[in-house]
Amino acid sequence: MSTLTPRVVIVSRRSELDELLARHGTRGAAAFFLRQRGRDLAEVDERHQALRAALTEVGAAVPGDWRRGHVERADLPRFLFAPEDVVVAVGPDGLVANVAKYLDGQPVIGVDPEPGRNAGVLVRHRPGAVAGLLRSPFATEERTMVAARLDDGQELYGLNEIYVGHHGHQSARYVLGVPGADTVASSMTPSSAGSSVGSTVAAGGRERQSSSGLIVGTGTGATGWCASIALTRASAPGAPAPQDPRLCWFVREAWPSPATGVSLVAGVLDGRDELELTSESERLVVFADGVEADALELSWGQRVRIGVAGRRLRLV
Incomplete structure (x- = not known):
């Protein structure tokens, strides 16, 4: 002591x-x-x-x-x-x-x-x-936090949310892995031309996507950025409470194409569940709570896992 x-x-x-x-x-x-x-x-x-x-x-x-x-x-x-x-x-x-x-x-x-x-x-x-x-x-009141861990050992924590996307907020290309999502592997998604294209979700809940970014939020952050996204989604997942060891996540503006899917665009992470994102862009960034100046970077082929953090905010 x-x-x-x-x-x-x-x-x-x-x-x-x-x-x-x-x-x-x-x-x-x-x-x-x-x-x-x-x-x-x-x-x-x-x-x-x-x-x-x-x-x-x-x-x-x-x-x-x-x-x-x-x-x-x-x-x-x-x-x-x-x-x-x-x-x-x-x-x-x-x-x-x-x-x-x-x-x-x-x-x-x-x-x-x-x-x-x-x-x-x-x-x-x-x-x-x-x-x-x-x-x-x-x-004190303990509030859940979110953590991002790169495959090279770097870590980043957030109280509200963590964002992963293109450093210039353009389209980001990546493969998203979602726990327990293999049931949507055979789904079909409408293309922009009005026809249908097969979903790029593979068994085990992995999908190649092109979007304007992934956001993973806590119950504290669920009234902010995540809430603005949820308002536009008819089937948005319910937001966790600030103390709940759960996270909500959203993919922004996923683009359907023959090579990219839109089946895995929102959900909830419980307990030890994690999202896994593998970059297929030369430079993606990971930042927390809107502080872009303090960001981690993903190069092509790098992976980041995002889930409930082991630490919590102790708010008096």
Whole structure:
């Protein structure tokens, strides 16, 4: 057991005002840019001040004998979290998802700097509540995560979803393997010309596809990207709950042709079940929770397996 005092790591992202000043240089230039788009610098500045105030209050809540750290979202791939860390994410719900992929059991306190503006699903606490939370035993809710594992040993984790597709979001070509899907091996799919072509599903549930990507989501992410896809599918699988050890998956815009099929386009993964995707494109990418800058790459013939992660988010 570690004898180190806990370290509170505050995670934040740059405000819109910070981004505008980095791009335009001065407040006057930023104000002019916003006016051209029907917006007011005062509103952006108000949100900036709310974030600053929340960070100040959270920082003051850290006990004096505890260690502390601060990392911005853009630097998360290069930050090393320790087992004894307590993570405080100050920002929108998506910030918790951004940091979750880099953690392995550390508790996360989500703090909403703008109550009423964020959904508050993952950032459940006000800044003033942090002092009491840090001084009390943590009651946490464990949320299922999704993991992608390449055949060369690289791994990637996500709280909401993992995407596999072409790096330029063009058509991706691959072979998809789905557990328990061999019953659809003889199905027929309509071609774009109105005739029917035999499905390319082989025994054992493997299908050669051309699509705009595969998305595998958790119960937490089922209300986001996966939900927007499910709305367009008459027979979409039911979404799992955030704590369920299940995943839902969707293939986007699968293209039917004599060489590619559309039989395996959605489903649910239970327990230890995994999807297997073998690349037939020169460069496919795998990224989690919309962070394309931190992606794994698949070359021709490489395989990736996607399933329920062994780790979970511990949300306070």
